[in-house]
Amino acid sequence: MKLGLKLLQERARKGSFWWPYISNLPETYSVPIFFPGEDIKNLQYAPLLYQVNKRCRFLLEFGKILKHELENLKPDDHPFSCQDVDSSALGWAMSAVSSRAFRLYGGKRPDGTRSNVPMMLPLIDMCNHSFDPNAEIVQEEANSDRNMLVKVVAGKEIKQNDPLLLNYGCLSSDLFLLDYGFVIPSNPYDCIELKYDAALLDAASMAAGVSSPSFSSPSPWQQQILSHLNLDGPNSNLKVTLGGGELVEGRLLAALRAVLSNDEEAVKQHDLETLKSLTVEAPLGISTEVLALRTVVALCVIALGHFPTKIMEDESLLKQNVSPTTELALQFIIQKKSLIVDVMRDLSKKVKSLLAK
Numbered sequence: 001m002k003l004g005l006k007l008l009q010e011r012a013r014k015g016s017f018w019w020p021y022i023s024n025l026p027e028t029y030s031v032p033i034f035f036p037g038e039d040i041k042n043l044q045y046a047p048l049l050y051q052v053n054k055r056c057r058f059l060l061e062f063g064k065i066l067k068h069e070l071e072n073l074k075p076d077d078h079p080f081s082c083q084d085v086d087s088s089a090l091g092w093a094m095s096a097v098s099s100r101a102f103r104l105y106g107g108k109r110p111d112g113t114r115s116n117v118p119m120m121l122p123l124i125d126m127c128n129h130s131f132d133p134n135a136e137i138v139q140e141e142a143n144s145d146r147n148m149l150v151k152v153v154a155g156k157e158i159k160q161n162d163p164l165l166l167n168y169g170c171l172s173s174d175l176f177l178l179d180y181g182f183v184i185p186s187n188p189y190d191c192i193e194l195k196y197d198a199a200l201l202d203a204a205s206m207a208a209g210v211s212s213p214s215f216s217s218p219s220p221w222q223q224q225i226l227s228h229l230n231l232d233g234p235n236s237n238l239k240v241t242l243g244g245g246e247l248v249e250g251r252l253l254a255a256l257r258a259v260l261s262n263d264e265e266a267v268k269q270h271d272l273e274t275l276k277s278l279t280v281e282a283p284l285g286i287s288t289e290v291l292a293l294r295t296v297v298a299l300c301v302i303a304l305g306h307f308p309t310k311i312m313e314d315e316s317l318l319k320q321n322v323s324p325t326t327e328l329a330l331q332f333i334i335q336k337k338s339l340i341v342d343v344m345r346d347l348s349k350k351v352k353s354l355l356a357k
C-alpha cells in the first residue's frame, strides 16, 4: 500500500514528474474488489471470497483511518494536496500497484543484502504475462549505490509486431485474478485449497471404503506424525492443496497414508519425505495406497458439491452475452472445477493401475 499511497500523492501533486505516466494508467481495473455483488457471488470459491472480503475490509478500514489522520492538517502539510482519498481511491491505487508493479531488488541494506521492493516500471509495465515469455527483466547495478538499471532482455527471437511477454510468476489463478484481474486457461500452477479436517476426512475415507476411520481419533504415534506434518498441534497449518505441481500436497498424502495404514511398524520404516511423495509408489502397501487415493477422490467429490453450479451450467452461461466481470468469474470457477475433475481423473487412473498389479 506504501507504493499505492505514493502513486496517489503524485497523482494529486501539481507538476509531478510522474503525471504523464499516472495519467495514462487505467482508470478502472478488472480485479474482484471492484466486481458487482452478483459477480462476487459468482466466484463461488470460498478461499478466493475470503481474500476479496479481506481486501475490501482493509480498504474500508484504511480509508477511515486516513480520513481521520488527514482531517485537521493544514493545506501545506496535506500529503494529497487536499484531495479526498477514500476507499475507492485506495482501491484504485492498490490495483494499479498489484497489477503493474514488479518486485525487484531495492537498495543495499547495511549488511550488504538487498531488500525486495515493488517498483512501478513505466513502459516495461506494458508487457503482458505469459508462462512462455519471450523476454525477461534484468536488473543491473549502476556505479552509484542508489541507481539501478532495469532492462527488458529478449530470451528468444522476437519478430516485428510480436508482443513482448514477461512471466509475472508461477502463480495460482486466485492471485492472477486478485492482483491482475485476469484468468489464464489451464493454468498449470493453479491449485485447490482444502482444510485438513478430521471429520471431513472420516467421511471421505468412509466413502472410499474404510469401515472405521480414525482421523478424528488418531493413535498417539499417528498424532505425532500429524504434528510433524504441521497438521496437529497449536501452531498447525491446516491448509492443504490439490493440483498444481504436486497433484496431492505431500503433507496431506503422508497424513492419509499414516492414518489409513494403522501399522505403526510399517509406517515408521519410512521417513516423512517418502510418505509425502506421490512418486514413491505405495510405500505402505497397495491397499493403504488405494484407500488414501480414493479418500482424496472422495474429498474432490465433496469439494465439487460445495459449488452451487455445475461446469456445464457455467459454460453455457459463458456462451451468452455476459458482462466482462461475469465472464471473469465464470472463467475462474470453470478453471477451479476442471482442476478438481482433472485431479480425480489422474488419481483414479493411479488407483486402477495399482489394482492391476
Ligand SMILES: C[S@@+](CC[C@H](N)C(=O)[O-])C[C@H]1O[C@@H](n2cnc3c(N)ncnc32)[C@H](O)[C@@H]1O
Binding pocket: 099, 100, 101, 125, 126, 127, 128, 129, 130, 179, 180, 181, 182, 183
Ligand atoms: C503490467 S500490465 C500489462 C499491460 C496492460 N495490458 C496494458 O495494456 O496496460 C498488467 C495487466 O495487463 C493485463 N494482462 C497481462 N497479461 C495478460 C494475459 N496473459 N491475459 C489477459 N490479460 C493480461 C491484465 O489486465 C493485467 O492486470
